[in-house]
Amino acid sequence: MRYDSPLAAVGNTPLVCLPRLSPSADVRIWAKLEDRNPTGSVKDRPALHMIEQAEKDGRLTPGCTILEPTSGNTGISLAMAAKLKGYRMVCVMPENTSQERRDLLGMWGAEIISSPAAGGSNTAVRVAKELSAEHPDWVMLYQYGNPDNAGAHYATTGPEILADLPSITHFVAGLGTTGTLMGVGRYLRENKPDVKIVAAEPRYDDLVYGLRNLDEGFVPELYDASVLTTRFSVGSADAVTRTRELLQQEGIFAGVSTGAALHAAIGVGNKAVKAGEPADIAFVVADGGWKYLSTGVYTAATTEEAIETLQGQLWA
């Protein structure tokens, strides 16, 4: 494959079957390898699409400053595109996110404003909204409410998956901004009405809930519950266990939120086996494990130790 520039190489990622983790011969699990994007995550798609649409609308003009609340990946994608396109990039990120993410953002020239750990991403969103009000000339693309976030997946991720897997029965992805699920979900529904759209939500332990108990419940503006068929809540222990199984059984080195999506994919797969129905389940590998190496979940001797090391940390 040949492209005219690095930004043109966003998308067109491989879809691979996971023969060892699939529950049976006719209930198969497929991984959409979004870590193969230029900056290593699925967020390259919405970031580039949001920038390009804002350029088309005239909201983004040369020399502009882009502002975004992000726990990492969207910021990294925006920072890379901003660098190449000549924009200044400011990210608002919870103070308790991993050092790798800060280093990556800095590497592509983004400035980081830390938001308090309490409230996690929700607090980052609030702080970014305040900054946006103080700096009306800054352009906040706002992934949680920007229809071009879901639009990127409607235009690219959805069609790619359906072309590669016309027999798809389930699509599974993490629920954060909800952009992936809304965009791919709508596209698949229009073209394959019986398809099931499954969300995997992170469930933190009591310690992290303690950190987050100042939260007002925050529902992204993009979220439309009617697109979803069902929703799984995946605890840290299951997310870590599946992340390590994916590495050990299929050789795929993915981030911890991918383990959560895989857990939900295996959950719907087991239900299909019980019901005696064949299934082709596609789930999103949102990013590789590189940015989370310092958590110790990959290098711990046992899964029990790995689960222990992640206690109290935000992993998605």
Next chain:
Amino acid sequence: MAIEVRIPTILRTYTDGQKAVEGTGDTLAELFADLETRHAGIQARIVDNGELRRFVNVYLNDEDVRFLEGINTKVADGDNVTILPAVAGGMA
């Protein structure tokens, strides 16, 4: 075999501090009624007027029962039920 029910911190006053208890029943409603016989007071914290309380989430094998059949969702031996206070999260 029975159904394992994971209890959030906020409701552990009803379970002598236990993080998980066991119960039986064919539906979630029956399961919560069964828990009430050993953990008096817990049912009213989960169920209100025959429906799940608004700020309580219940998961059957990690799946949100509001997307299944709510309090009438069928359960069976070996299933795992998790009760959690509702909190929204972020993953971006």
